[in-house]
Amino acid sequence: MKNQFLIDPDITFLNHGSFGACPRAVFEEYQNWQRRLEFQPGKFMTHDVYQYLKVARDDLGQFLGCSGDDLLFFPNPTTAVSNVINSLQLTEADEVLMTEHEYGALVRSWKASAERVGLTIRQQTVSIPVTTREKFVEEFWSGVNKKTRVIFISHITSSTALIFPVEEICTLAHESGIITIIDGAHVPGHIPLDISSLNCDFYTGACHKWLCAPKGSSFLYVKATHHEWMRPLVVSWGEEGDDPGPTQFLKNFQWQGTRDMSAFLTIPAALRFREENHWSDVQANCQKLVEKTADHLKKLLKTTPLFHGFQWLGQMVSHPLPGSAPSDLKLILWNDHKIEVPVFEWQDQQFIRVSIQGYNTWADVEKLIYALETLLP
Ligand SMILES: Cc1ncc(COP(=O)(O)O)c(C=O)c1O
Incomplete structure (x- = not known):
């Protein structure tokens, strides 16, 4: 699926929510x-x-x-x-x-x-x-x-x-x-x-x-x-x-x-x-990946999720980062790990937001989890 999009194949792109990504054919x-x-x-x-x-x-x-x-x-x-x-x-x-x-x-x-x-x-x-x-x-x-x-x-x-x-x-x-x-x-x-x-x-x-x-x-x-x-x-x-x-x-x-x-x-x-590529099936798969991502982030980051129950989520999940997270985490992920994912402040706390679109696989999330494991004390 990633081939059908124009995104740089060398980066792990978990940021569809910000500006989307347009398929080659479109x-x-x-x-x-x-x-x-x-x-x-x-x-x-x-x-x-x-x-x-x-x-x-x-x-x-x-x-x-x-x-x-x-x-x-x-x-x-x-x-x-x-x-x-x-x-x-x-x-x-x-x-x-x-x-x-x-x-x-x-x-x-x-x-x-x-x-x-x-x-x-x-x-x-x-x-x-x-x-x-x-x-x-x-x-x-x-x-x-x-x-x-x-x-x-x-x-x-x-x-x-x-x-x-x-x-x-x-x-x-x-x-x-x-x-x-x-x-x-x-x-x-x-x-x-x-x-x-x-x-x-x-x-x-x-x-x-x-x-x-x-x-x-x-x-x-x-x-x-x-x-x-x-x-x-x-x-x-x-x-x-x-x-x-x-x-x-x-x-x-x-x-x-x-x-x-x-x-x-x-x-x-x-x-x-969307129709030609059976997008509702693609989305159902993305939603499963988002739920799995939410579970992994919760275990790894040990902060309280923003929601009780996956009915609050679509194809994105935002999770609070622990206070020990480096303030330039976004840049480190970008420069050292080639991962694009938004890290930002909301209500005086740092958050990370992961988006899953049809071109993402579990391997993309695993890369992020691995990078976070090495970067968070
Ligand atoms: C919830 C929400 N509303 C509005 C906007 C505004 O988008 P734009 O800056 O393209 O007008 C965004 C952008 O991401 C958004 O996430």
Whole structure:
């Protein structure tokens, strides 16, 4: 399987979660789109691209369980969420509720907005290790008060690599008239997702992570009832442009000035790659490896895992490192062992996060375990 990807065969790559990795066949399709653009740039960018974007939106919509016309393409989730923040008319009377596990760049985006308009950001503590969905929801929901206008929560967290019970939270929020923005950066192609039954207001996901599309292919789902009041951060041509729509919403957002849309157009090829390679079987195998990895890390590191039960995990596991771990562990693993794996700080503690994708085998994890055994006192 590793042959089907472009990753350096000499490195042990356990970092799919950060930026993904694109299969050779999908990357070739990406370059084909770029060649088509360069072959006749004017016609491609002012006319043809819109029909290709529709195919990409529709195929992705089918995969995610929503209409393609409720999807906007963005290069990354940060840009997608920034467009939502820009559109919400929040004031100092409002609160945004999130957990302490949200992605740092997006917490900063919210805080910048809070500074501008004076709204309150509440980061609710949820007990670690997480145990049951019920307990999680109860603890998180106790952060809701009459000022809560928005819930912003990860479906799979970045630092802690946990699957959060967003289904229950969206249901409660919907009943209470609270807007839900789900950060599913890690979700598409990683765990099953049916956006319509989730009943959220906004959902962002990155296709260049677990869907294995090229970098810069992310989406924002916007519930149809919100299309009308959404305002793009980049205004551009909107209704005066070439975009045939069909809706004003698409006309407002799809053209953001000249940019290479090839990554978006390659999403159907990434979906095909998954089907042709029986990806659900590949994933089931990856999940088994993740569970085995979690067990080994627990034994080796002797720190308390972040979760009780593997239902909290997908294809990643994050584990606390002991205090004795060298502060430059990531660089040592990189330089001396040719292992790429993220080591980072969360809540004043060092963590290591292992990702398992189809190209990984148990031998990759064994290399990491062996290296850690030699590096940790
Ligand atoms: C949970 C989560 N949200 C959002 C993002 C933002 O991604 P980007 O920096 O590409 O916008 C990431 C990136 O890894 C993430 O892990």
